Amino acid sequence: MADLKRLEEENQMLRQTCDDTSSKHSNLIHALQFTQFSIDTISEAIVWLDEYGNYVFVNDAACKNYGYTKEELLSMKMFQVDPLFSVDRWNAHWQEILDRKSFTIETINKRKDGTPVPIEVTVNLVEYDGKQYNCAIIRDITEQKLSEDKLKQSAIRLAELNATKDKFFSIIAHDLRGPLGTQREFTKILSEKDSHFSETERVYYLKMLEESSDLVYSLLENLLDWARSQSGIISFQPIPILFYDLVQRVIGLLNLSANKKNVNISNQIPSKLQIVADLFMIETVVRNLISNAIKYSKPNHQVVIGIAEETQTHASPVVFFVKDEGVGMEKEQIENLFRLDKKKSTPGTEQESGTGLGLILCKEFLEKHNSAIWVESELHKGSTFFFTLGQNTIPL
Structure with missing residues (x-):
């Protein structure tokens, strides 16, 4: 009877031990599942790399961010997704990991479709089962x-x-x-x-x-x-305009200034050419360009406004020009000509002063027409200002 009782007690203890082991095993499995779930559901990519740059572990976010399956990534090296790294650079990087243990860097990775992605990588040296790895946490920045x-x-x-x-x-x-x-x-x-x-x-x-x-x-x-x-x-209000007539009207307004220097203004715009533009803006452009041409012209010379030869055969956009035979400009002046923050006005041939604001207006008003302005100039020989009017010309 005593032996039977002892056996029952031992059996009870074995069952308790088995239940405890089973419970601990169940808890361990639950903890592992919870950890795996956490790793796979966070937005940051987590990858483990060995000393040769091989992927040995990747979470779901890494697969999603790079566009590869887990199987594909686990068969690859990190050089295949980071174009900035070579084998030599990885070796130096691995040595830095061994020395510093944990640090953060920025680099660029490449998705499977070739799209570059700027990333921030937090590097962590970990040891597992006698081997060293880089446990990297990667964030898309x-x-x-x-x-x-x-x-x-x-x-x-x-x-x-x-x-x-x-x-x-x-x-x-x-x-x-x-x-x-x-x-x-x-x-x-x-x-x-x-x-x-x-x-x-x-x-x-x-x-x-x-x-x-x-x-x-x-x-x-x-x-x-x-x-x-x-x-x-x-407000920008484009309308059809006979450009020759507009130029003539501006010349009439500036004749007094031109006559003082005996400067002749030649309007070579075709008389039938019609443009579609904002009247106020384009008249301001023409007035400023001709006024500047007079200002920088030498006495007894000519100012010409016309159409560039290569665009006279109804090509679009038409290139217009205002040309003088005046003082011209140096390269540095030309580079800063349309910048208000770099503006420095040059006196005219008879020391006429100005602000350079007119050319800034020309640029802004032409940009509202989806057009452009530029200049060709030679010191002491004169300047030619060119401007387009985009698609806003009506053929003759």
């Missing part, structure tokens, strides 16, 4: 890089806007105050000492006043146009 690029572009744009604002205030403070001050002084002199002047002196002072008034008027006109353009007040 495409959105981060796009945000960084947007921030850089915003910073550049902000710098440009600040430069534009500074230039605008500089124009108002210096270029506008200068001629207005001159007008005030000459008016005061004429008012106080008119009876003491000879006819030659009176004519001289009146001429100076006239030139100062012309400059103020032109400057104000461009400042107002530019300010309206920047604020979006000017």
Whole structure:
């Protein structure tokens, strides 16, 4: 009886031990399943690499991010998805892993379809079953890089806007105050000492006043146009325009300035050529280009406005030009010609001053027509400004 009781107790203990082992095994399996589920459902890719760069473990996110199956990735080396790595670089990288144990790098990986993906990799040295591995956690940072690029572009744009604002205030403070001050002084002199002047002196002072008034008027006109353009007040309203007639009207407005220097303005636009453009904008472009051509022309020379020969056979877009035989420009001047933040006006052949704002307006107004402006120039020989009007010309 005693032996039977002892056997029953031992049997009970064995059953308890078996139940405990089974419970622990069940808990272990549950924990492993939970761990595997966690690894496979996180958004970051997790890969294990051996010392030769072979994939020995990949989670579901890695497969999804790279576009490969697990079987495909586990048969590959990391060099096949990272074009920036070579065998030599991997060897150096592996040595760095051994030395530093854990660190973060940025690189570019390539998906199965060839799409490049910027990634951040957290490197971790782990030892398992007597071997060393790189347990890498990989995060797609495409959105981060796009945000960084947007921030850089915003910073550049902000710098440009600040430069534009500074230039605008500089124009108002210096270029506008200068001629207005001159007008005030000459008016005061004429008012106080008119009876003491000879006819030659009176004519001289009146001429100076006239030139100062012309400059103020032109400057104000461009400042107002530019300010309206920047604020979006000017609406784009293209209509059919006989371009020859528009050019003639502008020439009529500028004849006084041209006659002072005995500069002849030749309108070589075909009389029947019709363009589709915003009247205000295109007239501003033509006025500024011809006005500049007169300003930088030498006395007794010619300014020509016409169509480039290669586009006269009804080709589209038509290229127009305004050509002078004046002072010309150096390479550095040409490069900064249409940049307000780099603007520095050059005096005309008779020391006429200006701000360079007119050319900025030309560029902006032509861009609203999906068109462009550029210049060819040779120092001391003259400049030719070219501009297109996109598809906005109607054949003769």
